Amino acid sequence: MGKILVTGGCGYIGSHTILDLLSKGYTVISVDNFSNAEPATLDRIAAVAGVHIPNYDVDLCDYPRLKAVFEENPDISGVIHFAALKNVGESVEQPIRYYHNNLQGLLHLLQVMVEHQVPRLIFSSSCSVYGNAEHLPVTENTPLQEAESPYARTKQMGEQIISDVLHSHPSLNCIILRYFNPAGAHESALIGEAPFNKASNLVPVITETAIGKREQMVVFGNDYDTRDGTCVRDYIHIMDLADAHTRALRFLADQTPEGKIEYLNLGIGQGVSVLEAIEAFEKVSTQPLNYRIGPRRPGDVVAVYADYSKAARLLDWQPKRTIEDIMRSAWLWEQNRSKTS
Numbered sequence: 001m002g003k004i005l006v007t008g009g010c011g012y013i014g015s016h017t018i019l020d021l022l023s024k025g026y027t028v029i030s031v032d033n034f035s036n037a038e039p040a041t042l043d044r045i046a047a048v049a050g051v052h053i054p055n056y057d058v059d060l061c062d063y064p065r066l067k068a069v070f071e072e073n074p075d076i077s078g079v080i081h082f083a084a085l086k087n088v089g090e091s092v093e094q095p096i097r098y099y100h101n102n103l104q105g106l107l108h109l110l111q112v113m114v115e116h117q118v119p120r121l122i123f124s125s126s127c128s129v130y131g132n133a134e135h136l137p138v139t140e141n142t143p144l145q146e147a148e149s150p151y152a153r154t155k156q157m158g159e160q161i162i163s164d165v166l167h168s169h170p171s172l173n174c175i176i177l178r179y180f181n182p183a184g185a186h187e188s189a190l191i192g193e194a195p196f197n198k199a200s201n202l203v204p205v206i207t208e209t210a211i212g213k214r215e216q217m218v219v220f221g222n223d224y225d226t227r228d229g230t231c232v233r234d235y236i237h238i239m240d241l242a243d244a245h246t247r248a249l250r251f252l253a254d255q256t257p258e259g260k261i262e263y264l265n266l267g268i269g270q271g272v273s274v275l276e277a278i279e280a281f282e283k284v285s286t287q288p289l290n291y292r293i294g295p296r297r298p299g300d301v302v303a304v305y306a307d308y309s310k311a312a313r314l315l316d317w318q319p320k321r322t323i324e325d326i327m328r329s330a331w332l333w334e335q336n337r338s339k340t341s
């Protein structure tokens, strides 16, 4: 199976995917400069998996140091590329930083993979490439609308860049995974979402509010054209998402995807509104959440959820966990994390 390099391996999705890779017998190394991750994540991975994986503290925008990682590991057989800035709201305020980090990093990674003839790439993309889709659920053939944020546009451009590079480099194959909203934590409650910077995603904001790290949560708008006025998203449990990554790697190893590149939606096919997510948390935690309705957040899509049948067919994958499972695991992790930090 060779060695898998995971960029952003100390991040939320990266660390949970590494756990799934290790559980399936892969050898893994990580490249993470801790710009939005805690070094303690490596210890958490070791606590769950019983193995301390190597991490190279390298910024993908530093080409010579990235190249050195590949020279030191000539047995890299595949790359899963997570490392990117991903805060929708922040990208609206800091577009130059987002374009530079997300696109320069990708270009360097592609260049070094081509030079070292690494044949397989899994790219972390996002449902935000669909923008405000005209029809729901979205399939991989749904036309991409205007991106609602610079973050989303870096994912649209990233997909295009990969398509162009694969066209000129036949040795490379890629699966582009369009995540919906990853959330929840590993069932051990020893690892979960632990952003280095202040959390902005809904589920960690809910659990931080519930445990008292935040005074009150703000619901960003309840005047949208949805069933209860709040935005609708497709929340997918992080362990279902991680499972899909190792299945995607196996798919690339077993066969060259037709046309060298495949796009797959990773969601559970159900839309949940912000108020419904809060309700699910209150049910699971048996405690009320302190929140208020505030103004809309720039860059937010009104509603998006997935048709994931192509991933189910190609990867033989089925998401198993619900929004309640997400809230239960996220709440256990938050309680555990607060005890240990």
Ligand code: WQD
Pocket: 086, 087, 088, 125, 126, 127, 128, 179, 180, 181, 182, 200, 201, 202, 203, 205, 217, 218, 219, 220, 221, 231, 232, 233, 274, 297, 300
């Ligand atoms: C979800 C909903 C907010 C916080 C995410 C990732 C992004 C990409 C796409 C993978 C929205 C509302 C949130 C709060 C709120 N994922 N909200 N109060 O914006 O869908 O983007 O999915 O690539 O990386 O960030 O997720 O969790 O930020 O917001 O009302 O304090 O919750 O308005 O409707 P989003 P999110």
